[in-house]
Amino acid sequence: xxxxxxxxxxxTLALPKNQILTETKKGLNALHAAGFVTITIxxxxxxxxxxxxxxxxxxxxxxxxxxxxxxxxxLRETFKSETFSATHVAEIARETGLTIFAQRDSEEKGGADFxxxxxxxxxxxxxxxxxxxxxxxxxxxxxxxxxxxLVAGIIGKKEDLEEFSKALNQRFPxxxxxxxxxxxxxxxxxxxxxxxxxxxxxxxxxxxxxxNLAENQVCCVGDELNDLPMISASHHGFAxxxxxxxxxxxxxxxCGDYDKNGILDVLAYIEQTNLRLSSK
Numbered sequence: 001x002x003x004x005x006x007x008x009x010x011x012t013l014a015l016p017k018n019q020i021l022t023e024t025k026k027g028l029n030a031l032h033a034a035g036f037v038t039i040t041i042x043x044x045x046x047x048x049x050x051x052x053x054x055x056x057x058x059x060x061x062x063x064x065x066x067x068x069x070x071x072x073x074x075l076r077e078t079f080k081s082e083t084f085s086a087t088h089v090a091e092i093a094r095e096t097g098l099t100i101f102a103q104r105d106s107e108e109k110g111g112a113d114f115x116x117x118x119x120x121x122x123x124x125x126x127x128x129x130x131x132x133x134x135x136x137x138x139x140x141x142x143x144x145x146x147x148x149x150l151v152a153g154i155i156g157k158k159e160d161l162e163e164f165s166k167a168l169n170q171r172f173p174x175x176x177x178x179x180x181x182x183x184x185x186x187x188x189x190x191x192x193x194x195x196x197x198x199x200x201x202x203x204x205x206x207x208x209x210x211x212n213l214a215e216n217q218v219c220c221v222g223d224e225l226n227d228l229p230m231i232s233a234s235h236h237g238f239a240x241x242x243x244x245x246x247x248x249x250x251x252x253x254x255c256g257d258y259d260k261n262g263i264l265d266v267l268a269y270i271e272q273t274n275l276r277l278s279s280k
Contacts, residue, residue: 001277002037002236002270004211004218006064006204009043009053011223012240012258018053021259027267029058037270040064040207042200044151044181044192044226046103046113047072048136067179067194067226068203069150070105078108080206083148084195088172090117090142090152096164097121098156100193101129102142102149112138115145125155125185152193155183161191168193179226192226201229221266223247223258236273238266 007013013020020028031037040062043050047065054060060074071079086102093100094117101116113136116126130137154161158180165178176193183190204218219236220227223243231237232250239251240258248254253269256262 001274002217002219003213004204004208005031005037005039005266005270006042006200006218006220006230006234007039007263008200008222008224008227009041009045009050011242012221012227013041013263014053015259018056020053020056021261023261024263025056025058027264031267031270032059032061036274038062038211040204042068042204042220042222042227042230046150047105047107048113062207064200064203064207066103066150067192067198068200068229069194069198071203071207072107076107078105079210080203081105081108081150082195082198082202083150086115086142086145086149086152089168089176089193090119090145092168092171093117093154093164094119094121094143096160096167098154098160098164099123099126100142100152100154101126101137102145102152104147104149106136112136114138115140115142115147115149117142123156125183125188128185129155151198154191154193155185155188156191158189161189165191181224181226199229200227201233204230219266219270221255221263236269238269 042064044067050065063072069082073079099117099119099121101114106113118139118141161180180189180191216235220230220234221238223240237251238253238255239248242257255265
């Protein structure tokens with residue numbers, strides 16, 4: 001039986017301006033109201049911007065955010081968090097002429113969402129990012145900063161991020177995940193950096209333990225490479241029709257596009273699977 005549905009946001013559930021297709025919203029609300037399947041968001045976003053979509057969803061889900069590093073309950077409380085020191089990441093970023101910004105659990109600790117490294121390598125997109133998020137950002141020396149963070153990120157050209165990832169993994173092998181996905185600030189990419197122990201699937205497994213569910217009872221849906229751990233591990237892993245081809249190759253199933261109610265295909269699959277298993 002499927003008892004947990006884990007949904008990515010951007011490219012999966014969220015339309016521009018955090019809107020949700022009407023039929024998809026109706027389907028998810030009906031599934032939530034039935035009470036048999038728990039719904040969780042599993043996103044690389046931070047919690048504050050995830051809230052922008054939840055406010056349009058119609059109910060309060062569990063939230064796995066920051067790429068699996070932070071889990072929030074439906075009551076908006078911090079359930080679990082995985083943090084690390086960003087010192088090594090900031091050092092390599094500076095050496096490759098880039099600037100990192102680290103994310104923290106501001107709802108739990110207060111203060112800024114972002115700690116942006118006080119380096120001399122701010123590119124135009126970093127300056128624009130700081131300008132757009134100045135109210136929730138703080139400039140900090142992340143090489144010497146002692147506060148541990150949830151995730152680090154860099155926005156820049158794809159080839160620059162590839163150079164950074166190569167340098168980081170050569171200096172500190174098997175310590176970090178580095179996943180680059182298209183950024184909102186086209187044509188740039190966003191590189192997400194987390195410890196090896198953190199990804200969306202590890203976050204889901206923590207939630208499964210809390211809900212007393214088995215790994216084969218979760219259905220996961222996503223579209224980008226940061227969804228790969230949960231899509232490939234899930235017994236019911238779906239790639240969106242608009243997903244990265246490399247994700248589709250690892251997914252067990254493919255549904256429709258995110259902007260064409262593709263999630264309804266997943267809801268139909270859950271209903272059919274649970275009906276079939278319950279009749280045995």
